[in-house]
Amino acid sequence: MSYSTVERGCRNTLEYRAFFSGPNGKMLSPFHDIPLFANAEKTEYNMVVEIPRWSNAKMEINKEEALNPIKQDVKKGKLRFVKNIFPHHGYIWNYGAFPQTWEDPNKTYEETGTKGDADPLDVCEIGHKIHKLGDVIRVKMLGTMLLIDEGETDWKMLAIDVTDPLAPSLNDIEDVEKHMPGFLKATYEWFKFYKVPDGKPENNFAWEGRAKNKAFAVDVVNECHNQWQALIGNTVDNGGIACETTTVAGSPYLIEPEKAQEICQNAATPGAAEAIDAEVDKWYYVIKQ
Numbered sequence: 001m002s003y004s005t006v007e008r009g010c011r012n013t014l015e016y017r018a019f020f021s022g023p024n025g026k027m028l029s030p031f032h033d034i035p036l037f038a039n040a041e042k043t044e045y046n047m048v049v050e051i052p053r054w055s056n057a058k059m060e061i062n063k064e065e066a067l068n069p070i071k072q073d074v075k076k077g078k079l080r081f082v083k084n085i086f087p088h089h090g091y092i093w094n095y096g097a098f099p100q101t102w103e104d105p106n107k108t109y110e111e112t113g114t115k116g117d118a119d120p121l122d123v124c125e126i127g128h129k130i131h132k133l134g135d136v137i138r139v140k141m142l143g144t145m146l147l148i149d150e151g152e153t154d155w156k157m158l159a160i161d162v163t164d165p166l167a168p169s170l171n172d173i174e175d176v177e178k179h180m181p182g183f184l185k186a187t188y189e190w191f192k193f194y195k196v197p198d199g200k201p202e203n204n205f206a207w208e209g210r211a212k213n214k215a216f217a218v219d220v221v222n223e224c225h226n227q228w229q230a231l232i233g234n235t236v237d238n239g240g241i242a243c244e245t246t247t248v249a250g251s252p253y254l255i256e257p258e259k260a261q262e263i264c265q266n267a268a269t270p271g272a273a274e275a276i277d278a279e280v281d282k283w284y285y286v287i288k289q
Contacts, residue, residue, distance in 0.1 A: 003034065005134035008069075009268035012057070012079065012276055017069035018134050019264045022247075027260035030136075031061050031068040031120055032232055032245040032253075034099040036225055038138040044162055045221070047123045049135040051095040056081040056280050059133060061097055061120060066244045066263045070134060081280045083197040085190070089281075092190055093124040094131045098157065101224035102231050105239060109146075109153045112206050117152040118239055121224050124156055124187065126180070127164030138162045143173030144217035146206035147191050155220055156191065158211060172214045184211055189288060197284040 002023050009015035020030045028034070030048045038044040050059045050070055058073040058080040065071075073080040082090060103116030125131070125139055139159035147154040158176070160167050169179050176184055188209040192202050230236045232243055234252045243253040246260050 001136075003028075003030075003134075003136045005070075006264055007270050008264065010271040011273035012072070013274050014072075014074065014079065015268035017062070017065075017071050017267050019067055019069045019267070020134065026246055026257050027067060027264050028246050029068045029242075029244060030070070030099055030134075031063065031097075032100065032228075032243060032251075033247040034136060036098055036100040036221070044138050044140055045098055045159065047096050047125060047137050047139045047159065048099055049094050049096040049125070049131045049133060049137060051091050052132060053092065053094050053130050054090045056084070056090040057276075058082055063119070063241045066242045067260060068242060069264075069267070081276075082194055083284045084282065085193055085197065086283045086285050088186070088190060092186060093126050094129070094137075094161075096123050096125070097121060098123055098221060098224075100228050100232075101221060102228040103153060103155065103224055104227040104230070104236065105152075106236070107227065112146070112148060112153060114148055114151060114153040116227070117149065117154050118241070119154075120228075121221060122154065122156050124158050125161055126158060126176070126183065127161040127166065129161060129164065131161075140167065140171075141214050141217050141221070142170055142176055143211045143213050144220055145188065145191070145209065145211050148204040148206065155224075156187075157217055157221065158187070173211050174213075176211075193286045193288065196286050 004021055006019040008017045020028050022028050034046050038046045059070050060073055061068050062071045097120040101121040105116050105118040108115050140162055142158045145156045147156055160170050232248050232251050244255050245251050245253050
């Protein structure tokens with residue numbers, strides 16, 4: 001299926017939103033309405049690209065607003081941009097989320113004693129293409145790392161676009177090191193240090209930052225898909241998450257297409273992007289032990 005974005009507001013402003021529509025033009029939620037599985041065998045997944053590789057703006061699916069448009073994260077009233085930690089510029093993968101997944105904040109992961117972060121599963125797509133914000137791409141699973149982010153379970157799924165030239169050679173986590181030497185280490189270091197220039201401590205990992213294999217990662221995705229099903233079925237506390245859906249039959253959150261269209265139309269008027277402060281391109285240097 002093909003999806004497109006409908007931009008409202010101006011990029012690089014607090015009002016910017018990227019809404020989603022399906023092939024029939026019907027507005028939908030990238031969190032709840034795009035299927036997780038991209039094929040009948042459930043071996044490929046749909047990934048929603050929130051942040052293109054090499055960019056700095058911390059864009060994310062907005063859990064709190066109806067239809068969950070992508071917006072830029074905000075801290076203390078200011079738009080968030082990740083710092084460039086030498087030798088990287090911005091995000092080193094296409095970064096996004098698996099739709100129809102949710103890390104239940106009331107579930108504790110036994111190995112770490114941490115609870116879910118109440119977000120869709122994060123995905124790092126490691127292929128060579130630079131995808132656009134709002135792209136929905138088919139990926140295959142390779143493995144996962146478990147970041148402990150401010151005391152919460154924060155899975156980082158590792159996947160590759162099925163159309164990437166390297167995709168036939170990458171089928172499990174050990175293939176990444178074989179064909180992309182140093183990339184897993186770079187991923188670990190990026191997540192470990194990316195908050196340090198903002199005055200925060202280094203992030204911690206389970207298993208000393210080692211990545212788990214494809215089979216382990218698939219189990220995590222399936223579990224988080226089950227947790228999402230409880231969320232969209234209203235059998236668990238939604239914790240303030242906006243669960244409006246235009247496609248999930250039987251959900252108490254199902255809304256009419258006309259209502260979804262109205263939500264998008266009532267957002268800010270589109271316009272030209274605002275300039276980004278040159279400070280965003282500054283490089284930071286972190287001593288890595």
